[in-house]
Amino acid sequence: MRVGLSLGGGGAHGYAHIGAIRALEEAGIKVDLINGTSIGAVIGGAYALYSDLDKIVRLVEEIIAAVSVRYFNIFRFSGQMSQPVIRNWLAGAVGNVVNLRRSLLTHRSTLRALEMIFGDQEFRDTQIPFSAIATDLVTWKTVVIKEGRLTDGVLPSISIPGVFPPVARRGQLLVDGGVLANVPVSELRQEGADFVIAIRLPWRIEEGYQNGFDLLNRVELMKQNTLEQWQVDDADFALAIDLPAFDILKFDEYKNTVALGYKTTKKALPRLKMRLGKRNG
Amino acid sequence: MLGGIGAKGAASIGVLQSMREHKIKVKRIVASGISSIASAHFALGGEPKSLTEYFVRFFAKYQQELWGLAQLEGFRARQTSRALSNFSYFIRGVSFFRGNFAKISTLSWESVDEDLKEVFGNAKSADLKLPVVISVIDLSLKKEVLLGNEDLVESLKAGIAFPGLFPPVSIGGHDMISSTLYCELPLTNLKKVWRPVVVVDVPNLRDADPPLSAIEILAEIDQIRRVAIKMKLLGNADRVFNLESIKHLREDYGQIPRLVSLAYSNTNKLLDSL
Numbered sequence: 001m002r003v004g005l006s007l008g009g010g011g012a013h014g015y016a017h018i019g020a021i022r023a024l025e026e027a028g029i030k031v032d033l034i035n036g037t038s039i040g041a042v043i044g045g046a047y048a049l050y051s052d053l054d055k056i057v058r059l060v061e062e063i064i065a066a067v068s069v070r071y072f073n074i075f076r077f078s079g080q081m082s083q084p085v086i087r088n089w090l091a092g093a094v095g096n097v098v099n100l101r102r103s104l105l106t107h108r109s110t111l112r113a114l115e116m117i118f119g120d121q122e123f124r125d126t127q128i129p130f131s132a133i134a135t136d137l138v139t140w141k142t143v144v145i146k147e148g149r150l151t152d153g154v155l156p157s158i159s160i161p162g163v164f165p166p167v168a169r170r171g172q173l174l175v176d177g178g179v180l181a182n183v184p185v186s187e188l189r190q191e192g193a194d195f196v197i198a199i200r201l202p203w204r205i206e207e208g209y210q211n212g213f214d215l216l217n218r219v220e221l222m223k224q225n226t227l228e229q230w231q232v233d234d235a236d237f238a239l240a241i242d243l244p245a246f247d248i249l250k251f252d253e254y255k256n257t258v259a260l261g262y263k264t265t266k267k268a269l270p271r272l273k274m275r276l277g278k279r280n281g
Numbered sequence: 282m283l284g285g286i287g288a289k290g291a292a293s294i295g296v297l298q299s300m301r302e303h304k305i306k307v308k309r310i311v312a313s314g315i316s317s318i319a320s321a322h323f324a325l326g327g328e329p330k331s332l333t334e335y336f337v338r339f340f341a342k343y344q345q346e347l348w349g350l351a352q353l354e355g356f357r358a359r360q361t362s363r364a365l366s367n368f369s370y371f372i373r374g375v376s377f378f379r380g381n382f383a384k385i386s387t388l389s390w391e392s393v394d395e396d397l398k399e400v401f402g403n404a405k406s407a408d409l410k411l412p413v414v415i416s417v418i419d420l421s422l423k424k425e426v427l428l429g430n431e432d433l434v435e436s437l438k439a440g441i442a443f444p445g446l447f448p449p450v451s452i453g454g455h456d457m458i459s460s461t462l463y464c465e466l467p468l469t470n471l472k473k474v475w476r477p478v479v480v481v482d483v484p485n486l487r488d489a490d491p492p493l494s495a496i497e498i499l500a501e502i503d504q505i506r507r508v509a510i511k512m513k514l515l516g517n518a519d520r521v522f523n524l525e526s527i528k529h530l531r532e533d534y535g536q537i538p539r540l541v542s543l544a545y546s547n548t549n550k551l552l553d554s555l
Contacts, residue, residue, distance in 0.1 A: 104495065135502075212444055223510060
């Protein structure tokens with residue numbers, strides 16, 4: 001029986017995947033193939049390549065030191081800015097940018113971070129078969145990337161629409177796989193997994209709203225959650241790592257997230273082992 | 282079951298007209314968006330096609346107001362064209378991004394209240410000759426819910442409370458918005474006792490040009506998810522009528538008479554073939 005690990009997207013919450021994999025390793029659960037969306041593709045790809053969690057934690061620390069990851073906080077202005085004039089001016093400025101440009105940010109820092117993790121290694125170099133999930137804006141379909149340089153393959157998967165530009169690749173226009181497959185369970189089955197362990201990082205819909213943008217975002221989040229739930233329902237074992245206290249945009253606070261991923265997975269291990277045991281007969 | 286997003290929801294007029302002429306017995310209508318107005322009018326005994334002119338005026342008023350705003354924003358030909366074929370982009374691009382970014386909505390209910398009064402007067406949900414259930418999103422419960430016995434006009438407003446365009450509507454202490462941007466057909470809460478369920482669907486069309494700006498990309502993603510949810514939920518329907526003939530039409534009030542007449546002949550053909 002081939003055990004697959006499907007790692008979901010969820011911004012900075014994705015560090016929880018490191019803790020989750022550590023708990024699986026300690027329990028002796030061997031993973032035969034991995035896929036992931038967005039941050040799930042970054043952590044999944046790194047683990048598939050090195051199979052060394054300590055190395056991944058070191059890489060995370062190096063990236064945080066070398067690449068500015070705090071710039072994501074630009075999106076927090078709506079809740080924190082107390083002066084309406086400045087807030088509205090900023091909102092207008094963001095509005096201008098999104099009408100004229102493909103995205104708020106470029107790929108510069110992301111590419112640097114990915115190159116620090118993957119170097120020039122390719123998908124075929126990984127110790128565990130791995131695929132990254134993206135969405136094609138041309139065909140409206142999910143795309144499974146499993147060839148070429150890991151950096152090039154993971155980049156589309158983390159191209160959050162509106163934040164980073166889409167990646168043009170072989171006639172496709174690729175963005176974050178979280179559009180349709182935030183926890184890519186069925187895609188991993190197609191790769192040959194007989195038993196899929198899905199790790200989900202739920203994104204809570206906040207209470208209250210301030211403007212039309214909030215309302216549109218809320219509907220988008222509802223859609224994402226619906227699609228994600230359908231995928232997770234298809235998994236043999238699904239685990240949700242709930243991180244309500246951690247900001248999804250704060251990539252520099254990783255230690256607690258890793259610890260919570262570990263703790264949640266450890267707690268779920270008896271159920272997972274039972275499920276695996278049943279399937280093994 | 283009737284849905285359809287934006288002006289395309291007006292196609293329901295043609296569908297209901299054809300069903301009435303074919304003497305199809307409808308036990309209940311589940312509707313969302315603009316089609317809930319056509320459905321409630323039908324359920325009150327109104328002649329569906331008499332609403333066509335009303336819808337043209339209704340959409341003309343709001344679209345012209347929004348186009349005025351769009352002109353102020355200096356819309357170029359590409360943006361105008363995209364907004365006319367893509368409701369998700371229309372909502373984001375024209376109505377509230379940029380200058381209106383920080384507001385709850387671009388339009389207010391004041392004038393819609395008058396428009397609805399013109400058709401429904403003081404009618405109540407209890408006056409409907411057949412039940413009409415309207416699908417909306419309850420912002421407190423964070424899910425799609427159905428309105429049936431609530432205040433008729435308020436329920437209709439909630440059905441068309443497109444986020445960014447109109448403010449949410451408060452019903453029973455809960456804020457409600459339109460469910461059409463979640464799923465353009467109200468398929469989530471189907472009840473077993475309502476079967477058989479016939480769904481009237483307008484197939485979705487992709488823009489020929491791939492998205493360029495961030496807003497175009499976000500609007501495209503709205504559509505991609507909406508269609509994915511609809512396609513999965515359509516599996517719950519007993520029968521799906523596809524209004525193929527109107528899928529190429531644009532979201533423009535000038536197209537509404539054509540939309541209605543094509544939906545009417547399309548439904549006639551479908552019903553004749555049964």
